Structures are given as C-alpha cells and as structure tokens.
Amino acid sequence: MSDHILLPEGSLEKQTTTLNLGPTHPATHGVFQNILEMDGERILKATSTVGYIHRAFEKIAERKPLYQITPLTDRLNYCSSPINNMGWHITCEKLLGLSLPKRVDYLRVIIMELARISDHLICNSIVGVDTGAFTGFLYVMQYRELIYEIYEEICGSRLTTNIGRIGGFERNFTNAAFEKLEKFLAEYPKTLKEFDNLLRRNRIFMERTIGCGPISGERALNYGFTGPNLRAAGVDYDVRVHTPYSSYEDFNFTVPVGTTGDCYDRFLVRQDEMWQSIEIIKQAYQKVQEFKGAEAKVYHANAPAWYLPEKKDVYTKMEALIYHFKIVMGETEMPVGEVYQSVEGGNGELGFYLISDGGRTPYRLHFRRPCFIYYQAYPELIKGSMLSDAIITMSSLNLIAGELDA
C-alpha cells in the first residue's frame, strides 16, 4: 500500500481493486480467467479459474476403441499434436507388448522433434509479441508452415495430425517428405539464429523478463512442474533421458537447464531446446538413411492384430480383409491390465494412465497433463508483481488451453 503518503482511513487509495482478467483477453493465449486483487498496478492476490474449454476427453475415451482415441489426443496440446499421438501409440504398444523396428523409432523421433520445435516456436514468439516484438512472430510462423508441409506429406493434415498407427506409421515417408525435411534443416537454423539475435541479448527484452515470475527448483518440484518450466528452475528432469522411449537413448543431445526459473530463463531453455532438437533431427535423419534395401521400406511393426493393413491388401487379400474388419470393429484380444507411460511433450511429462478390462474400449483413461499441474502455481508466481509482468509470466509458461482442461 502507499505507506509513505499519510492517508485517512477508509479512503479509496487504501482499498484494493478487483480486476477480472477474463476468459476472453487478447493477451491470455487461451481461455483462462484470473480474478486479481490489485493495489494500483501491483497484484496482491490472484485466483485462477479454468474449465472454459472442458471437453470431457476422459469420459469420451471410455467409449472409443484405441484407434479412435488418437484424434482426441491430438487436441490436448494442439501446438505439438504429433507428440501426443506418438505418446498414445507408445502407451498402447506397451499395453499390448509390441516392439518396434529401429527405423520406425527413428522416424518417430524426427516427427516428435519437429513437433517440439513447432511448439517452442509459438511459445517464444508469443513471449516476444507480449513484450512488443511482433516481427519475430511473423518471421518464425513461416517455418511452422514448412513443418506443416512435412506433416502433410505423411498424414495429410496440418495441425491436428492423427499421425501414425499402433505399431508405426500409416505410410512410408516419401522422397518428397525427405526433401522437405532437408529444406527445413537447411533454412531453419538461419532463421532461428536471426530470432535469437533479435531477443536473446536485447536490453529491453532482458529488462522485461529477468526477475519476472521466478520459482525455485524445490517449489517447482513440489508443485509437480515438468518440462521447460522445471528445467528453467534448475532441475534437469527430461523424460527422454530418464525413461527413454522410442530409442531416444541412441541420440546424443544435451538438456538445457536454467537457474532462477524466471521468464528469461524459460525463454532461453526453449531456445536451446530448439537448437538441440535440430541436432537430434539431423542425427535421426542420418540414421534413417543408413538403412538400405528391404530395411529401408520398413515403416511399421509386424503386428497384424493391431496394425491396420494397407488398403490395397484389404481389397485383394482375404487375411488382410479379416484383420481389417476385426480391428475396426474391436474384436481383437485386448489384454487386461493397467499401464502408465509418459513422453516428453512440449510442456513436460505428458502421461497416459490406461486401465483396460479386456473390452474394446478402455475402462479408464487418464491424461496426466503438464499444463494443468503447473498452472496451479500461477497465483504464487505473480504475487507482488505488476500486471504486465503477470501477462508475460502467463505466456512464458506456455499454457495451452486444450491441454489444461482436457
């Protein structure tokens, strides 16, 4: 409160204002409501309400067979939907006990890292927009278009990809897909360097973001933070390194870690992760090219009970037709059991807890959504800061409404 001015009791200056940073707001990228109690420009207390886009994914998932849940997982973190799809397929493969050929794993890694770049690009450029640097956003969106073109070559869709199948991919990567990937690898690092130069050592950006919304590693762990937000606070927990899935142990990359956990550290961690993702994609692409002959044509595991056969086989061969019918109608044997599998999504540990009772649909499917868990800390992060800093904290946390509310 304004202590240095002597004011009479009950005067307006000694009261707090309640401000509704409502669900529709240009700067909250997504539908989140925060009711702020403010003393002038400073926030004393914040209450967050969520659920403005609650779509009841978990309830819907109890009615859908495994393949029909993949489009639902798309819409969790829709900026990086391939990671969600792959995570779901890896969970199903763990339940069913399938093991995949290496080439499929490497192709999955390429797609997942492209999705991670796509997600971090949006987050970092929006942090730039919120501090006033709109140009970075426009330059960088062009490269998301290139990533979308690569997805289109494989699965046909840009944003909500529904990519892959249980056991691999629906079609082999065409030459056009690899050419687009090479074009991306050639052009993107230059733009990322430009974007880096624009903001990393920019005096205005640094003064806006350093010290804004910090959190200590201890507190972050207690809240259940994962992903870049936790790594910015100093804890190097990355699911790709701790419990590697999809052959991540074959790749050589570092995990960037920050110190104070403020907005600047989160920005830097995401920037460095994008550089690391480029390295991983290059390594994966090289490994894929090393497969020659018949091995180069492998794009799925040999699991006829779970992998939908190719359409041309379905129309000509009897076995493929029978399997296609059984898989689509859900007549294949589902094992009974419960499995928890997590992947490193754009925001952290995206976990799938699947309980199956042998029927065609899961008995219970729960998504461990990183955004939901770390958004709880938001009132604590912005306590005592100015309103504009609260906006930057929200965008640097990379809150995706779809993942938060599920």
Next chain:
Amino acid sequence: MRPVQYNNTVKFAGIPEGYMGEGYMATNFEKVVSLARKNSIWPLPFATSCCGIEFMATAASHYDIARFGSERMSFSPRQCDLLMVMGTIAKKMGPIVKQVYLQMAEPRWVLAMGACACSGGIFDSYSVLQGIDQIIPVDVYIPGCPPRPEAVLDGVMKIQELVNAEGLRRRNSDQYRELMESYGIQ
C-alpha cells in the same frame, strides 16, 4: 539492378456505377457504404482452441488475411465488425460468447470456424455446447477440423459477399428483430 516486378494480379475494387461529372459523382449510397464495409472488416478473433492456431497461421504472412482488409484484429467487441468464433465453446464459456456478442455494435456478423463452433464437432459430451448457433445467430459456417487457411479465407470472402448484399435497412427490419428475439436478444 533488381528488375522491377509489377504485381498485376491485384484486383482493384471497382467504382460503383453512377453519374460522374467534374468534381462530383452521384451514386447509390448503399453501394458506396457496402464497398467500404466489405473491404475493411475488423474481426474479433474469439479463439479458444486448435482453430485459433490455424487462424494465427491465416493471419501470418503465408496466408495473409490482411489483404482482405482485416489488418487490425480488434480485440474489443465495441470496435469490431465480425465475431470469429474459433474453437470449442464449452457450456461454461457460452454466457461469455453471448455477452461479447451483445457488446458488439450493429452491423455485426458472426463466423463460426471449425466443426466445434458449427455443431460441437467430435466432442459429443455433456460439457460442450453443440454449436454456437444455440446461443447466437451465425452468418457463415466454416467446417473443418481445423479448416485449412484457404477455407478460412473462403469463409471471409463469403462474409464479404454478405456484407456487400446487405443494404442499409436490414438491421431495422422486422425479420431481423424476429431473429434476435428467437435468440432472446433485444
């Protein structure tokens, strides 16, 4: 020296028919107003989920929406012409959409982008509003999940046709008042 490039695929908005003379032109008032309105629509991007990201791609440089006059995204409903509802509207969000619609000044148009805004999309669940036309009148529906940016631009062009053909009297007519009353809006 770099060769000069003439952009000869740009279509100029034509002058409406009328009587021209030295220093004056007489034409139909409606035509002039419609021409001005249709080429300067200021949208309010009411983006809730995935379609919002596709809108960001439409607004970015590859599929520029600014060439249709929507350079300034007005985030205040008092200053916008077109409410673009993009993404799933949950029942918790419904009253807020209605409130934003009520705050808009006439003439106002509504565009429902994406399957969720048109009809609930793939989310046939207890918490999702099955289409925003349950609460507000919609002019153009863009199906898709999410619709490609070309589809969004097609939708914006259809809105432009509607704006062009509307005329000045529609908002005061009885039919419009009946439509508003059917939604419970005065």
Next chain:
Amino acid sequence: MALTNEIIKNRLVEKFGDVLTAWGEPYGMLTFTAPKEMNLRIIQFLFDDEELQFRFLTDLQAVHYPDNKGAQLAVVYHLHNLRDNVRIRFKVFTDIQNPDVFSATAVFAGANWMERETYDFYGVNFVGHPNLIRVLNVDEMDYFPMRKEYPVEEQTRVDKDDEMFGR
C-alpha cells in the same frame, strides 16, 4: 545399490505390515493397495525416507468400480523418485457413500488441483483440502460426471438420431 522394487516392498512391509495388499508389478511398476486411513502416512513415509525419497507426485486420480461393494471408488497415486528413477503406484479404495480420503496437499502443493479435479469428476471428498470446489466443470453442476452411471452425450440434443449414431 540401485533401488529395486524388492527393496521398496520390503521397506514398506517392514514399516506398515500386512495392511498393504494386492502387490503387483504390471509393466514394471510396483503397485499396491492401502487402506484409506493410511494414505497420508504412506505418502509422508515415502517422501521423508532417505532411501526411498519419492518426492515427486506424478499423478493423482480416481477410478470408479461400480461393482465392488464397499470399495467403489479407487484413488490412485503415482509417485516418482527422481534421483534413482523409480516409479510407484498405490491405490486406496473407498466406499461411494462416504468417500472421504485424506488430502495430500500438506505434502505436495501440486496435489491441490489434482484433488479438485478428482472431486469434480468422482465426488471424492478430500479431508483437509484448502479449497475443495469444482475446477473443470460448471460450478452449478450437481452430479459427478465421470461415474459410470452417467452418459457422455449431451442429453438435451434433439437433432442427433440415436439409432444412426449408435448410442
């Protein structure tokens, strides 16, 4: 010496004895069931113990088993030991008539919203939670939607033909 599931099980049995039942290792993750009065003590023990150090709450949610008389709701906790990279899952069952379970917010700040979500969906009353109200659904909702007896579809919709949509 690496922390294996055997060691964890032995330590837990040594501390709590026979109340812990239904031991299993589905897909490599040690799973057990505990009576609901002990859930906070078990979480606190797993947190404080120097060797076990399960200091990260990965997930907290519930499952509804309508056929288990007296134990219809199960609250499932997933904990993670980041130092030794070991995960553990434990469940507590509670009756649907008195679904009171002790809240874990004293130990993990992250359990706050996870418990609100569980309350919102299943109606589990977490005793000791600072603010147990609905988080994702509309505040006026008077039933707990994830329980098995409620349908997923919107009930007031008139234009979807049930026969064609297979409901």
